[in-house]
Ligand SMILES: Nc1ncnc2c1ncn2[C@@H]1O[C@H](COP(=O)(O)OP(=O)(O)OP(=O)(O)O)[C@@H](O)[C@H]1O
Ligand SMILES: Nc1ncnc2c1ncn2[C@@H]1O[C@H](COP(=O)(O)OP(=O)(O)OP(=O)(O)O)[C@@H](O)[C@H]1O
């Protein structure tokens with residue numbers, strides 16, 4: 001069971017779009033996939049057309065009241081694709097967790113109770129911050145997938161993220177590894193994006209995926225249909241990019 | 257002195273790009289402008305090529321240790337354009353403020369000590385969240401400028417933001433008004449963006465600006481030069497869109 005936190009504290013860099021569509025691609029390949037919406041803004045939950053409140057327990061209950069992951073899990077219309085939705089109460093989780101014992105390990109503990117056979121992949125969609133929800137995701141994960149929009153702010157953001165990853169590895173989760181850095185929202189024609197990807201490769205080398213997720217309006221339209229790209233426009237460049245990513249990821253254990 | 261919070265809890269929707277370039281456009285028109293970087297990720301500070309630590313006090317000191325805005329202010333290379341930079345210590349502000357008295361009014365109080373003649377405009381760049389830093393900005397502001405990327409998640413986000421604005425007006429700042437909703441990252445050819453803007457206008461009517469900030473790679477490149485669009489590519493569509501916005505805004509008091 002591989003647990004991947006989809007992470008970048010910068011906003012709007014394709015974390016949710018990646019969690020949903022990579023998750024769906026893996027499910028379509030026959031894997032059992034659980035998506036956890038750890039963002040109080042609930043975009044992943046919306047993207048898949050789910051209403052909050054459809055489960056016995058919420059992720060808030062899992063983190064703060066010892067509810068089980070199973071009680072917070074709902075099926076989607078796609079075989080083998082399941083979700084722990086975000087509910088409005090999750091907004092309170094960060095501040096309430098601040099004073100709790102073992103506040104960074106709540107998600108890790110809950111996932112530890114899952115049967116190892118229950119899922120092949122767990123993808124955790126993180127909010128655009130390095131607060132307690134993202135920290136919980138990093139402490140619970142075996143691997144990190146960093147989505148990167150190749151524009152100027154990305155580079156500074158990666159440096160800050162690196163420091164936090166090192167701290168998490170030191171104090172909370174020595175097993176945590178980087179699965180890879182995924183260039184998203186790639187506009188092949190701009191020089192800026194070439195330069196940024198070049199810079200990232202110089203700095204981080206082999207961890208950058210070969211797959212590029214290109215800018216494709218179908219990926220932005222799919223959530224308005226309450227589903228992933230494969231149920232909306234399976235022939236689109238967005239669909240083929242995420243299939244290619246699933247391929248590349250299943251070929252890759254972790255990189256460092 | 258008009259104080260505007262540039263706001264949207266959704267990530268990557270042009271808040272920072274707008275604060276910087278609208279601020280610069282107003283300064284170029286002869287106004288004295290203060291930009292406050294209220295985001296611990298410090299993108300606005302970076303965008304203008306400023307190093308953290310260049311001031312006597314930080315925004316953290318203003319919020320938590322009673323430092324003055326003046327002590328935290330630095331000039332830029334652009335006449336009449338000033339900045340209160342974000343520093344790494346700001347990351348601790350949200351959690352530390354949580355237990356302080358009058359925690360939502362710290363910025364308002366600090367701005368209240370400023371001479372009304374010191375600036376014509378104060379623009380506050382907010383993080384992608386509705387936490388204490390954004391709340392402080394909303395409590396301190398006379399007006400809100402909501403940047404909106406016209407894609408699916410925008411609509412749900414606006415509804416959530418509306419609720420928070422109503423709460424702030426009720427409990428913290430009855431004077432707070434909406435200056436307007438600004439469509440950003442507009443790709444004129446996509447149906448999706450037309451539909452979303454249509455939906456927003458149906459819902460919010462006259463508050464949507466006539467100005468559209470179009471997708472223009474020059475706006476994404478400018479931060480790599482440590483400056484605003486007018487010092488980088490004054491002939492670009494991005495420059496003309498922000499000049500047009502400054503025009504429209506100076507013609508508009510507040511809308512409701
Ligand atoms: N490859 C792509 N092509 C076109 N649009 C995309 C692509 N990837 C994401 N988008 C759109 O860009 C916007 C931002 O993407 P998304 O919400 O996935 O980013 P995020 O990192 O999860 O944002 P946040 O930090 O707010 O959680 C969304 O409107 C999404 O539909
Ligand atoms: N009109 C535009 N055309 C092209 N690129 C743009 C435009 N506006 C913003 N960008 C780029 O898009 C990215 C997101 O913009 P920006 O950082 O201003 O959004 P934000 O809302 O401040 O994000 P965050 O929520 O992370 O603070 C940046 O890389 C920026 O340079």
Ligand SMILES: [Mg+2]
Nearest residue numbers: 015016039043
């Ligand atoms: Mg997201």
Ligand SMILES: [Mg+2]
Nearest residue numbers: 271272295299
């Ligand atoms: Mg910003």
